[in-house]
Amino acid sequence: MFKINDNYLKLPGSYLFSTIGKKVNAYAAAHPEKKIIRLGIGDVTQPLAPAIITALHGAVDEMGKAETFKGYAPDLGYEFLREAIAENDYRARGCQIGADEIFISDGAKCDSGNIQEIFGPDNKIAVCDPVYPVYVDTNVMAGRTGVYDSASETWSDVIYMPCVAENDFAPELPGKTPDIIYLCFPNNPTGSAIKKAQLQEWVDYANKVGAVIIYDAAYEAYISEEEVPHSIYECQGARACAIELHSFSKNAGFTGVRLGFTVIPKELKCGDVSLHSLWARRHGTKYNGAPYIVQRAGEAVYSPEGKAQLKQQVAYYMNNAKYILEGLKEAGYTVSGGVNAPYIWLKAPGGMTSWEFFDFLLEKANVVGTPGSGFGPSGETYFRLTAFGSYENTLEAVNRIKGL
Amino acid sequence: MFKINDNYLKLPGSYLFSTIGKKVNAYAAAHPEKKIIRLGIGDVTQPLAPAIITALHGAVDEMGKAETFKGYAPDLGYEFLREAIAENDYRARGCQIGADEIFISDGAKCDSGNIQEIFGPDNKIAVCDPVYPVYVDTNVMAGRTGVYDSASETWSDVIYMPCVAENDFAPELPGKTPDIIYLCFPNNPTGSAIKKAQLQEWVDYANKVGAVIIYDAAYEAYISEEEVPHSIYECQGARACAIELHSFSKNAGFTGVRLGFTVIPKELKCGDVSLHSLWARRHGTKYNGAPYIVQRAGEAVYSPEGKAQLKQQVAYYMNNAKYILEGLKEAGYTVSGGVNAPYIWLKAPGGMTSWEFFDFLLEKANVVGTPGSGFGPSGETYFRLTAFGSYENTLEAVNRIKGL
Numbered sequence: 001m002f003k004i005n006d007n008y009l010k011l012p013g014s015y016l017f018s019t020i021g022k023k024v025n026a027y028a029a030a031h032p033e034k035k036i037i038r039l040g041i042g043d044v045t046q047p048l049a050p051a052i053i054t055a056l057h058g059a060v061d062e063m064g065k066a067e068t069f070k071g072y073a074p075d076l077g078y079e080f081l082r083e084a085i086a087e088n089d090y091r092a093r094g095c096q097i098g099a100d101e102i103f104i105s106d107g108a109k110c111d112s113g114n115i116q117e118i119f120g121p122d123n124k125i126a127v128c129d130p131v132y133p134v135y136v137d138t139n140v141m142a143g144r145t146g147v148y149d150s151a152s153e154t155w156s157d158v159i160y161m162p163c164v165a166e167n168d169f170a171p172e173l174p175g176k177t178p179d180i181i182y183l184c185f186p187n188n189p190t191g192s193a194i195k196k197a198q199l200q201e202w203v204d205y206a207n208k209v210g211a212v213i214i215y216d217a218a219y220e221a222y223i224s225e226e227e228v229p230h231s232i233y234e235c236q237g238a239r240a241c242a243i244e245l246h247s248f249s250k251n252a253g254f255t256g257v258r259l260g261f262t263v264i265p266k267e268l269k270c271g272d273v274s275l276h277s278l279w280a281r282r283h284g285t286k287y288n289g290a291p292y293i294v295q296r297a298g299e300a301v302y303s304p305e306g307k308a309q310l311k312q313q314v315a316y317y318m319n320n321a322k323y324i325l326e327g328l329k330e331a332g333y334t335v336s337g338g339v340n341a342p343y344i345w346l347k348a349p350g351g352m353t354s355w356e357f358f359d360f361l362l363e364k365a366n367v368v369g370t371p372g373s374g375f376g377p378s379g380e381t382y383f384r385l386t387a388f389g390s391y392e393n394t395l396e397a398v399n400r401i402k403g404l
Numbered sequence: 405m406f407k408i409n410d411n412y413l414k415l416p417g418s419y420l421f422s423t424i425g426k427k428v429n430a431y432a433a434a435h436p437e438k439k440i441i442r443l444g445i446g447d448v449t450q451p452l453a454p455a456i457i458t459a460l461h462g463a464v465d466e467m468g469k470a471e472t473f474k475g476y477a478p479d480l481g482y483e484f485l486r487e488a489i490a491e492n493d494y495r496a497r498g499c500q501i502g503a504d505e506i507f508i509s510d511g512a513k514c515d516s517g518n519i520q521e522i523f524g525p526d527n528k529i530a531v532c533d534p535v536y537p538v539y540v541d542t543n544v545m546a547g548r549t550g551v552y553d554s555a556s557e558t559w560s561d562v563i564y565m566p567c568v569a570e571n572d573f574a575p576e577l578p579g580k581t582p583d584i585i586y587l588c589f590p591n592n593p594t595g596s597a598i599k600k601a602q603l604q605e606w607v608d609y610a611n612k613v614g615a616v617i618i619y620d621a622a623y624e625a626y627i628s629e630e631e632v633p634h635s636i637y638e639c640q641g642a643r644a645c646a647i648e649l650h651s652f653s654k655n656a657g658f659t660g661v662r663l664g665f666t667v668i669p670k671e672l673k674c675g676d677v678s679l680h681s682l683w684a685r686r687h688g689t690k691y692n693g694a695p696y697i698v699q700r701a702g703e704a705v706y707s708p709e710g711k712a713q714l715k716q717q718v719a720y721y722m723n724n725a726k727y728i729l730e731g732l733k734e735a736g737y738t739v740s741g742g743v744n745a746p747y748i749w750l751k752a753p754g755g756m757t758s759w760e761f762f763d764f765l766l767e768k769a770n771v772v773g774t775p776g777s778g779f780g781p782s783g784e785t786y787f788r789l790t791a792f793g794s795y796e797n798t799l800e801a802v803n804r805i806k807g808l
Contacts, residue, residue, distance in 0.1 A: 001614030002583040003524035004674045008682050018479065018688050043475035053468040056697070057461060063660070064457040066794070071447035071659040075422065106510055106662075106692070113690035117545070120407035137689045141521070179406035210405030255475040256467070256696040258510075270408045278412050284422050285541045286517035288510070291698060292660040293460070390470070 007143045012150065016133050016374040017041050023358075024368050031366075037397040039324075039385045040368040042188070042343070044253045046316060046390075048297075049309035052252065055300035059293035073289030076280065077104025077261070081295045084302040085261060089246070095233035101265050101276065103283055104298075106290050108218050108247035108260040113138040114286075115214060115243065115262065118278040119180060126159035126178035128171045130189055130375030130382070132216070135182040153377045162378040163190055169336060169345070170194050173201070177209050183232075184216035186223060189375045189384040190345040191337015196229040203232065206241040212268070212275070213242040221251030221314050223340045239265035243275065250342065250388075252301045252310055259290055259298045317342050320394040321387035327398035328385075342387040345372070357383050365400040411547045416554065420537050420778040421445050427762075428772050435770075441801040443728075443789045444772040446592070446747070448657040450720060450794075452701075453713035456656065459704035463697035477693030480684065481508025481665070485699045488706040489665060493650070499637035505669050505680065507687055508702075510694050512622050512651035512664040517542040518690075519618060519647065519666065522682040523584060530563035530582035532575045534593055534779030534786070536620070539586040557781045566782040567594055573740060573749070574598050577605070581613050587636075588620035590627060593779045593788040594749040595741015600633040607636065610645040616672070616679070617646040625655030625718050627744045643669035647679065654746065654792075656705045656714055663694055663702045721746050724798040725791035731802035732789075746791040749776070761787050769804040 013019065020040055028036055048056075062068035076082070082099040090097035105111050113134050116125075125139050136158060139145050146157030154160060159178050161171035169192035171183070183202060186193040206213045215232040223230060232242045244263040248254035264276040290298075300306045321338040328335045334347040348357035354371030361367045361383075372382030389397065417423065424444055432440055452460075466472035480486070486503040494501035509515050517538050520529075525548055531539050540562060543549050550561030558564060563582050565575035573596035575587070587606060590597040610617045619636040627634060636646045648667040652658035668680040694702075704710045725742040732739045738751040752761035758775030765771045765787075776786025793801065 002527050002616045002674060004677055004679070004682060005522050005524050008522065008685055009677065011685065041476065045470070045473065045475070047470045047473040048467045050468070053464060056464040056467070060457060060460040060464060063452045063460070064454070066449070066451050069449065069451040069657075069660075071449070071657075072445065073660060109692045110690060118409050118412065120409050123406050134689060141686070141689070212406045253473075253475075255692075256473075256477060258692060258695045270406060273408055273413065275408070278408060281412055281415065282545070285538060285545070286514060288513045288659075288662060291662045291695065293697070294695060 005141065007141050010148055011137060011140055012148060012153075016370070019374075020368065020370065024362065027362055034366045036362075036366045036368060037389060037393045038368045039389050039394070039397055040370045042386045042388060043255050044250065044388045046253055046313055048253055048257070049306060049313060051300045051303055051306035051309055052297050055296045056293055059296035063293065070292040073292060073295065075284045075289065076100075077102065077289065078292070078295045081298050084299050088302045090231065090233065093230060093234060095231050096239065097233055097263055097265065101263055103262045103264065103279060104290050104295060105260050105262060105287070106258040107249065108216065108245045109134055111245050111260055111262045112214070112216060114282070115245070115279070116142055116144070116180070118275060118282060123179035124157060124159060124176070126161060126174050126181045127376075128163045128183065128187070129160040129377060130163065130372055130379030131182065132184060132188050133375065135214075160376065160378070163187070163192070164378050165334075165336070168192065170198060173205055178211055181206060181211050181213045182216070183213055184218070186219040186228070186341035187343075188219065188341070189343055189370065189372065189379065191341040191343035192345070193223065193225065193228045193340035195227040196234055199229050199232060200235045203235040203238045203241060207237050211241065214245065215242050216245045218245065218247040219250055219341050220246075221310070222318060222342050224318070225340055228340050233263070233265075239267045241268065243268065248298055248301060251314065253313065254297070257294055257297060259294050316391065317387045320389060320391060323394055324385055324387060324398055327402055331402045338387065344385045344387065346383050346385065348381050348383050352381070354380055354383055361401070364404055365397070367397045367400060409545065411545050414552055415541060415544055416552060416557075420774070423778075424772065424774065428766065431766055438770045440766075440770045440772060441793060441797045442772045443793050443798070443801055444774045446790045446792060447659050448654065448792045450657055450717050452657055452661070453710060453717060455704045455707055455710035455713055456701050459700045460697055463700035467697065474696040477696060477699065479688045479693065480504075481506065481693065482696070482699045485702050488703050492706045494635065494637065497634060497638060499635050500643065501637055501667055501669065505667055507666045507668065507683060508694050508699060509664045509666060509691070510662040511653065512620065512649045513538055515649050515664055515666045516618070516620060518686070519649070519683070520546055520548070520584070522679060522686060527583035528561060528563060528580070529584045529586065530565060530578050531586045531780075532567045532588070532591070533564040533781060534567065534776055534783030535586065536588060536592050537779065539618075564780065564782070567591070567596070568782050569738075569740070572596070574602060577609055582615055585610060585615050585617045586620070587617055588622070590623040590632070590745035591747075592620075592623065592745070593747055593774065593776065593783065595745035595747035596749070597627065597629065597632045597744035599631040600638055603633050603636060604639045607639040607642045607645060611641050615645065618649065619646050620649045622649065622651040623654055623745050625714070626722060626746050628722070629744055632744050637667070637669075643671045645672065647672065652702055652705060655718065657717060658701070661698055661701060663698050720795065721791045724793060724795060727798055728789055728791060728802055731806060735806045742791065748789045748791065750787050750789065752785050752787050756785070758784055758787055765805070768808055769801070771801045771804060
């Protein structure tokens with residue numbers, strides 16, 4: 001008789017955003033007359049930029065003619081896209097990352113979920129708390145997290161690094177030594193950022209203890225402050241200890257287009273074995289590349305027109321962030337984030353739990369956010385709002401909350 | 405210090421098609437004047453059908469307008485596509501498969517590689533020999549295959565089911581009892597097919613011994629004979645034991661577009677746990693859906709225009725298959741396949757090994773095929789040619805081989 005992977009059964013409840021979706025759908029079905037504003041899941045709302053639409057149409061036309069039709073993509077992605085990334089995201093910032101160290105994929109969620117596969121079962125992971133649930137859940141599925149304690153909502157073999165108001169939502173070096181450290185800055189869900197000198201401490205620490213940092217840079221396009229690094233490779237020594245994950249979802253609105261990439265420098269090794277070679281093998285064996293038309297759309301992100309249009313798009317969302325941040329402050333909320341990230345992190349008022357505030361906001365203001373506790377125990381009593389709504393909806397949502 | 409997944413190091417050599425690519429590139433670099441014809445990797449060459457191009461352009465336009473822009477797709481895929489699949493691939497053939505048992509993905513290669521994750525480490529797998537390398541390699545990566553013996557090129561914990569001329573390239577029920585059985589019909593690489601009564605025996609066997617069948621139906625569009633089943637769910641009892649994988653790569657030329665789906669009937673359980681729920685959890689946690697525009701392209705595959713155009717496209721390739729099959733027979737080769745599948749399987753002449761014949765064909769005829777031994781030990785001395793070239797190239801390749 002076949003046996004299932006029973007690590008899956010250890011996962012408590014369903015994936016956070018599935019749960020939110022079900023709650024919102026139930027409310028909407030019961031109250032069809034209400035206009036619900038969704039500032040929850042972090043999905044974008046602005047249409048793709050014209051330069052991207054043009055690139056997509058052009059690539060579709062190529063696929064319709066025998067002379068320009070494209071079949072299987074190169075394993076690691078098309079050279080034109082990897083080269084554009086290497087030039088714009090790295091060399092232009094003084095980071096030494098080559099096009100052949102970049103792996104194109106269908107998104108940072110997939111990569112952040114799959115990357116743990118190239119590591120053995122005995123690694124101890126460290127995560128910020130609160131944290132993007134995928135990092136922990138995929139390690140649970142791989143049997144790497146020990147036993148779940150439902151009272152504390154923590155796993156016995158996971159090192160949690162609390163990020164709370166008291167430490168300005170920046171993790172401190174852990175007491176126990178981890179093997180794999182997940183960091184995401186600008187941070188999802190707290191919207192906080194750290195400075196280059198702070199990140200350098202993490203790189204130095206990882207090199208000292210022989211840990212790998214999995215650095216999720218999905219929100220780097222939202223950085224507005226000078227001292228905040230856009231890439232971990234701005235730090236000395238990062239090539240020897242860090243993997244970096246990137247998304248096109250938030251900087252270019254590709255949540256429904258699906259494109260991302262992972263950087264693994266060739267120096268990053270365990271003994272003689274380079275992680276680059278392992279990830280290349282995974283790509284070659286379990287993946288068949290992102291669609292050609294989507295890779296052309298990714299290339300357009302780096303064109304002069306694309307850059308100009310996307311700068312505007314990011315500014316549009318950051319204007320929303322500012323409106324939420326200031327509006328909630330005026331209304332007496334304790335808020336943070338929203339300066340280098342499209343997320344606003346607020347304290348639930350009146351001693352409410354995160355889910356109590358979720359229900360309260362859904363019922364009283366018909367506004368959907370994300371309960372902080374869904375991101376980890378230190379997220380309890382916090383709540384995340386995103387700046388990815390339309391301006392009009394954001395305005396209305398904030399005004400509704402102010403009126404509560 | 406972090407530890408790698410050392411199962412990866414057990415994999416002998418690189419992924420088959422990467423090796424072929426490197427050999428061909430080296431030959432092309434050394435002989436820039438030669439026109440190489442590639443009938444190796446199984447990549448298609450005909451452009452996307454007009455109905456699909458129209459659908460793609462339409463969806464791209466939707467992505468460019470705020471009112472019709474689409475962000476994250478539903479976890480399991482858009483209803484419009486799942487419903488089209490349920491209707492056309494299943495209900496129209498009398499198979500009881502609901503839209504909610506269909507999971508949209510970015511391709512059958514990914515699904516066939518990822519599906520093993522929902523099973524525990526102790527399952528014993530059975531594969532046809534020769535076989536699509538992804539089935540075995542992904543189980544190696546998961547540590548499920550035991551020790552590799554380089555003399556026999558087999559894994560100690562894998563049950564091999566030889567498919568050779570003597571059994572008409574159809575596997576026999578294994579002597580040892582497997583937990584997971586991989587079957588692919590019409591078969592890659594041999595191009596053989598089995599009849600419904602034969603497949604029913606496998607379903608009955610799996611239900612008897614408590615095994616799961618992972619049934620790869622990627623080539624079903626090429627079936628030309630009445631008695632060959634298009635889906636395993638045409639067999640009684642398959643809902644309790646079978647997962648089915650589908651691709652849009654070969655029936656619609658989506659190798660560079662990326663779309664596929666997996667069917668898991670809700671009856672398929674291990675104790676109380678449905679495999680459907682596990683795969684749904686994996687999708688929700690590690691995947692973010694196929695691109696909206698690509699799912700619309702998939703829908704167009706089932707439109708009346710799409711169906712008519714793709715019937716022609718399949719006929720075009722099968723005309724190539726016929727030409728290869730007959731041409732090689734005339735030239736004195738022992739050949740099979742090519743009737744219900746776009747693959748022709750031939751015996752290397754003059755006692756050559758598969759790789760010897762690969763080199764011979766590359767050097768003497770500048771034709772690229774795939775060495776049978778790359779698919780498993782029983783593939784040794786065999787060789788695969790695909791019908792996916794252009795008609796002109798196929799003609800020329802066959803004529804070159806005839807002239808050797």
